[in-house]
């Protein structure tokens with residue numbers, strides 16, 4: 223094979239977002255103890271209920287063990303070698319963007335997320351989180367006119383403590399798993415969204431997470447509540463600098479949908495993935511869960527996972543309300559030495575609940591990509607239905623793809639359908655496209671985006687093209 | 703149509719190629735001028751598809767000797783996509799299926815790649831729809847095939863029609879059609895052959911690879927070449943095809959045996 227057309231030669235482009243912003247940070251000493259938990263809470267001036275929540279979670283965490291069932295491998299993480307709080311040194315969150323450190327604004331500009339009034343996206347409100355601290359949220363006033371609350375979770379703790387107390391930890395209890403417990407003990411910041419009864423959120427909401435520090439763990443917490451009949455579409459994006467060490471990112475996301483509410487949560491994850499030999503990169507160990515609490519409620523997860531050295535996440539839906547609907551649309555792309563173990567859990571509790579799972583795994587290089595999913599139909603879930611489709615695409619002959627679909631049904635009449643397929647981009651397919659004048663890389667990207675179309679169609683329009691480009695970039699080679 | 707003054711489009715000189723370590727083409731010579739229709743015949747395994755894929759630039763084949771000039775340029779120096787943009791077309795013996803890639807989108811991207819090379823403007827989706835609907839008539843193809851993935855689930859005949867549709871859109875200067883007739887029933891054969899005749903002009907040339915006289919009954923070749931053992935053993939006019947039909951390939955095998963001993 224000539225070098226320019228070998229499928230195995232596809233190597234990802236240099237990571238575009240690998241720069242570090244030189245900014246003074248307020249960090250605490252490394253290591254984790256009860257004192258550290260208290261220190262984080264006091265730095266943030268939190269009410270007693272939240273400190274109690276954290277301390278309880280910390281005690282639970284001490285008694286738990288890191289899970290080892292995922293198909294990923296990594297050196298032992300030393301939780302005492304990590305820093306649990308880092309914030310750009312900036313006293314208060316500024317009321318006006320003019321007062322935000324220009325270096326931070328510049329950072330977000332460089333990431334393609336302009337925050338300033340003149341340049342910001344016209345129909346997307348953005349919460350910008352830098353090293354676990356929210357530095358700016360755009361369009362707050364406009365959203366407030368509709369009764370929509372969109373702010374950092376720290377601000378919500380101050381301004382709307384009753385909502386936080388009512389909903390925090392009700393979807394992902396702190397003892398849910400090792401990383402959720404850790405997050406509950408030390409979470410720093412993240413986004414809070416509240417859509418009141420009957421309100422259709424007038425714009426897309428989006429949080430952009432930026433890791434900057436090399437030795438700090440990232441523990442964001444996101445909570446989205448949609449009251450009766452409310453609806454919202456929310457998107458999260460993320461990048462990090464290139465370090466040759468690994469950073470732990472253990473976020474928790476909780477969604478609550480009451481009667482007739484609808485939440486669409488999309489993620490485009492592009493954390494630093496490590497170099498081609500697997501040195502450095504983010505360990506992305508995330509717990510995301512939505513609770514369809516009300517009847518006819520609807521929660522939809524769409525994720526495009528392209529970054530991180532290791533991804534371990536299973537955005538899930540607990541379908542409690544009658545006729546509630548859960549969806550999971552996922553594209554996970556791994557290249558080089560990346561490892562991804564991702565999927566979803568659809569827990570059917572209420573009658574006539576429905577769920578759809580569409581997972582597309584793309585593995586290139588020496589990477590490993592696993593789909594792991596659970597469909598559980600409880601005894602009361604009369605007439606429950608699930609449809610799952612898991613497709614894997616292999617690029618080159620060194621990559622691995624696995625699917626682990628688990629089905630547990632206590633309802634003989636439930637309908638559970640599972641389809642799976644594996645394909646490989648073949649040299650003959652690429653040659654066919656090339657022999658019609660289509661360049662090698664465009665040919666690969668056509669095939670990959672064709673493979674992902676069912677998922678990309680679910681993304682908010684503004685981001686679907688972005689996702690397409692991102693995948694192309696990730697696979698684009700030093701070919702030629 | 704043979705015209706001595708016509709431009710030479712393709713000039714293959716002593717072309718040798720191997721796949722892995724196995725030599726397959728052992729010195730092919732062939733010159734094609736504008737306006738001409740050539741037919742290459744030969745037994746299975748004689749190297750016809752290999753010749754076509756080497757010309758199109760398939761990465762599995764390594765050229766070990768000889769040269770190919772395409773309109774004066776060194777063809778072997780060009781990437782496959784560049785060859786296509788410059789007007790070299792290969793209709794595949796076995797077109798692959800490409801799930802997930804829309805046939806319409808694929809046709810549009812490739813047509814535009816060729817148009818840009820010719821200095822014509824890019825067609826947007828609407829302009830392209832108009833063009834493709836007109837060209838569909840050349841192969842009498844149902845527009846429903848545009849909405850499907852490239853070749854996915856197409857029957858053998860539908861795949862071949864899709865190849866000719868691509869040829870009709872890409873407006874090639876040299877079209878190599880590798881057994882476009884095999885697997886076609888009489889009606890499909892007539893449609894495909896009609897398409898090829900329709901597209902032939904004094905400015906372009908066609909190289910038909912076939913086993914059967916029946917294609918040559920509907921498309922009249924100016925030259926017929928007999929391939930064996932990775933070489934062109936004999937070249938003649940259209941009567942050579944009739945002779946093959948009459949006498950079979952045994953005499954070709956004998957000639958080849960003599961050649962290989964020498």
Ligand SMILES: Nc1ncnc2c1ncn2[C@@H]1O[C@H](COP(=O)(O)OP(=O)(O)O)[C@@H](O)[C@H]1O
Pocket residue numbers: 721724726744745746747748749750751752753762
């Ligand atoms: N990709 C390949 N790998 C191995 N052998 C091949 C390959 N392509 C062609 N060959 C061999 O080369 C010879 C010529 O094949 P081909 O060019 O397909 O002949 P034809 O088209 O005349 O039937 C055959 O012996 C065939 O097995």
Ligand SMILES: [Mg+2]
Pocket residue numbers: 750751752795880881
């Ligand atoms: Mg052949």
